[in-house]
Amino acid sequence: MSEESPLVVVQLTPHGRGAVATVLVEGPGALRAVEAHFKAKSGRALPDYASDELAFGRFGSPPGEQIVVRRRADESIELHCHGGYAAVAKIEKTMVGQGCRAVAWRDWLGRRHADPIAAAARAVLAEARTLRTAAILLDQHHGALRRAMDEIEQALADGNSQAAAALAETLLARAELGRRLVRPWQVVLCGRPNVGKSSLINALAGYARAIVHPTAGTTRDVVSVHTAVDGWPVELSDTAGLHDGDDALQRAGVELAEKKLARADLVVLVFDRSAPWSDAEGELICSWPDAVVVHNKSDLPPSAGPREPGLATSALRGEGIEALARAIAARLAPDPPPPGAAVPFTEEQVAWLRRAVC
Ligand SMILES: Nc1nc2c(ncn2[C@@H]2O[C@H](COP(=O)(O)OP(=O)(O)OP(=O)(O)O)[C@@H](O)[C@H]2O)c(=O)[nH]1
């Protein structure tokens, strides 16, 4: 096997167990290399199969792995085998013995795209957690960011640095969102004990992730759940009720909560609308002035007296939950890019745009 062999074997599906794994053999002689180890159940030779016609059979020495072969082109053959390590390893080893060079999928992608932005977008797409973020990355794969960067370069070449800077500024305004396309926002729910934080996180997540109980101080650990809020990837965290108690265990819970809150992108402050508003509640507002404020237990009679403006919810009845999700999304992504818009999604791209602004 030559280091430079243009004939490559690459696993396209993620490593690990799955129903089906896909291995691609690509390069000059791919069809012959696969044919040498494949026996179709139909008895037909692989070259007799039409392009894209599926061939079912066995691969390797008897009894062989059951696989489905798809000939995309003579130089591009897909092998679909049982998911898991053994079948893939056997195919890869056999193909390497046949002169293929084993390459990682990221390297393979990088070589396929002349444009590094398209290659990066394609690689990052595999990590997109929601359809909405995948659609934005697909736009970048299809050239949205490349075209915008070309436009900036053209403006610079024409001596129009103002136009270049304005365009770069527009893109930089989307940089934070671009970073979040694969790294979820951290949204942390906090408040006094027993106000309904765990109930709210369950309502937002759509299932009973956190323990709910009438006893104040039920949640001690930080309990997190990955979900999508209005199509944005979010890690929601439930925390212990904030209070000044002597109990060492509860104190430990509060300390964990405070650490999580310090790293939050957005804090959701939860209050009990049926309980009186006191200085302690006011202090929480002062501590997190940018928080989304929620008054939960709206199904119960409200306590009298003034209170901070906020969203009314009933986690118990599921009321106000959609409005809360919309409020969270609006705070995380206040100005979502229109379809097809250019969005920088790597630090290198952001650094390039910053240089264009100077
Ligand atoms: N009536 C009513 N009760 C609620 C609502 N949300 C939560 N509760 C009740 O309030 C109690 C406390 O709820 P939790 O969700 O455990 O509250 P928490 O803020 O997580 O409490 P700690 O973990 O102890 O800090 C439970 O008995 C819930 O059923 C609501 O919207 N309306």
Ligand SMILES: [Mg+2]
């Ligand atoms: Mg709780």
